[in-house]
Amino acid sequence: MTRHVPALVVGGGISGLVCAYSLQKASIEVQLVEASPRPGGVINSISRDGFLLELGPQSFSGTGALRQLCTELGIADQLLEAPPRAPRYVLVDGKLQAAPMSPPAFFMSSLINGATKWALLRDIFGKTIPPEEDESVAAFVRRKFSAQLLDRLVGPFVSGVYAGDPERLSIRSSFPQLHEAEKAAGSIVRGMMRLAKAKKGPRERPTLQTFREGNETLVRALAGKLGPSLRTGLRVTEVSCQNDSSFGVRFGGQGQEESVSVQSLIFATPTDVTGKMLAQLDSSFESLMSPIEYAAVAVVSLGYRKNDVGHSLEGFGFLVPRSAGLRVLGTVWNSSLFPGRAPEGHALLTSFVGGATDPAAVKLSQQELADLVHREISPLLSIKSDPVFSSVTIWPRALAQYNLGHSDRLCAISRRLANFRGIKLVGNYLRGPAIGSCVEQALAVAEEVSGTQR
Numbered sequence: 001m002t003r004h005v006p007a008l009v010v011g012g013g014i015s016g017l018v019c020a021y022s023l024q025k026a027s028i029e030v031q032l033v034e035a036s037p038r039p040g041g042v043i044n045s046i047s048r049d050g051f052l053l054e055l056g057p058q059s060f061s062g063t064g065a066l067r068q069l070c071t072e073l074g075i076a077d078q079l080l081e082a083p084p085r086a087p088r089y090v091l092v093d094g095k096l097q098a099a100p101m102s103p104p105a106f107f108m109s110s111l112i113n114g115a116t117k118w119a120l121l122r123d124i125f126g127k128t129i130p131p132e133e134d135e136s137v138a139a140f141v142r143r144k145f146s147a148q149l150l151d152r153l154v155g156p157f158v159s160g161v162y163a164g165d166p167e168r169l170s171i172r173s174s175f176p177q178l179h180e181a182e183k184a185a186g187s188i189v190r191g192m193m194r195l196a197k198a199k200k201g202p203r204e205r206p207t208l209q210t211f212r213e214g215n216e217t218l219v220r221a222l223a224g225k226l227g228p229s230l231r232t233g234l235r236v237t238e239v240s241c242q243n244d245s246s247f248g249v250r251f252g253g254q255g256q257e258e259s260v261s262v263q264s265l266i267f268a269t270p271t272d273v274t275g276k277m278l279a280q281l282d283s284s285f286e287s288l289m290s291p292i293e294y295a296a297v298a299v300v301s302l303g304y305r306k307n308d309v310g311h312s313l314e315g316f317g318f319l320v321p322r323s324a325g326l327r328v329l330g331t332v333w334n335s336s337l338f339p340g341r342a343p344e345g346h347a348l349l350t351s352f353v354g355g356a357t358d359p360a361a362v363k364l365s366q367q368e369l370a371d372l373v374h375r376e377i378s379p380l381l382s383i384k385s386d387p388v389f390s391s392v393t394i395w396p397r398a399l400a401q402y403n404l405g406h407s408d409r410l411c412a413i414s415r416r417l418a419n420f421r422g423i424k425l426v427g428n429y430l431r432g433p434a435i436g437s438c439v440e441q442a443l444a445v446a447e448e449v450s451g452t453q454r
């Protein structure tokens, strides 16, 4: 007889893990099925030769929900905060220059010309109306501010968050607060201030965080709480509708095959996988979900003897405007931000290559990628000798791209999904790619599902 499972979560990245944990906390019997042998998805921390490496995200922005989750899981005491004032650099005119981090610093900065500063004043005191149609991040910044701001600050920032192409990313989908601010107040600055005032609760000061033993601490703690409800090495392959409005789900791997009947089915898988599975219920899901692009990214961590690095490495790291002509998108100075990332006397630097503007980069071999990064960052940081350590991880589908038309596509998906009341979606293509956004969305969906199960 087919076993009945009240709630089944498919995919054990952070979105699926948090959703399943939250359902379990609400006393809903839940199972989580993850295809790979380990949970965590792109969150993966490993120790090698005395270096603590993050193969995916390097850190995360602390949010209220994340803090509360860590407290519940008993891992809040393992959180580490990056120095809040660590400067971030941008490569301009061949030199690493500090990026302005506050409005006064922006007006003082030599990175920004007078015309751009004047455009900011025009925004503060003037009024503009966003166009009806979806607008790219690049078009938005050029319309409101300047091509220079796009090249020197916004483009590199967009690389840092989405590994995306600002000419294709949609402003209303990828930075919804900016679009909403202009819509509500006719000004980005006034609108953002209004949104901040309207926010309830204490003001959050976003700080970059990780755990003493790496980001995977969060994954391990969630997996520990889920216990046998988390089942790894099992890939969901088939989904069908049953007469009683439940769903039949088939999964297997490692010589096991299993079919269950499910009341609430939550997909926490990337869009290509989710689209294919949902297409078994309604073929239009595949054509709606599979075209959502993902940027491919190579994460290259290099270890150096500190004495071989001329730069002080005081700060967060640097971002590279595309106009600089390098393939490195940016470099995080891990060992400057958090203790325990490199052995005594060594520095760990992690660079990102590829992204939506350079998809061919991830076709290079691991050695070529390590050599390329060493060659490009050495003159910027006055590095005098070869790395003593290297690690290269290639993510062919690293980050979902919230490109033009993304919000219409999500609306169309949600309209089709209304025909399948027990199915919900969570994941990094819906409400923002950051770990904090994935967590908040997973908690919200778990609450919705628990409401329907009571």
Ligand SMILES: Cc1cc2nc3c(=O)[nH]c(=O)nc-3n(C[C@H](O)[C@H](O)[C@H](O)COP(=O)(O)OP(=O)(O)OC[C@H]3O[C@@H](n4cnc5c(N)ncnc54)[C@H](O)[C@@H]3O)c2cc1C
Pocket: 010, 011, 012, 013, 014, 015, 016, 033, 034, 035, 036, 039, 040, 041, 042, 043, 055, 056, 057, 058, 059, 060, 061, 234, 235, 236, 237, 268, 269, 270, 273, 297, 299, 395, 397, 398, 399, 426, 427, 428, 429, 433, 434, 435, 436, 438
């Ligand atoms: C290189 C990189 C750097 C990043 N940097 C940051 C950062 O600095 N800060 C930050 O906040 N965020 C960062 N992010 C983004 C953030 O890490 C991700 O958006 C988030 O972790 C995604 O979680 P997820 O659970 O939605 O998806 P995923 O982690 O992709 O998890 C999906 C899971 O579904 C499983 N799966 C797939 N198919 C099946 C199937 N058929 N059956 C069962 N399971 C299946 C997969 O194995 C996987 O475990 C970064 C991401 C990358 C890749």
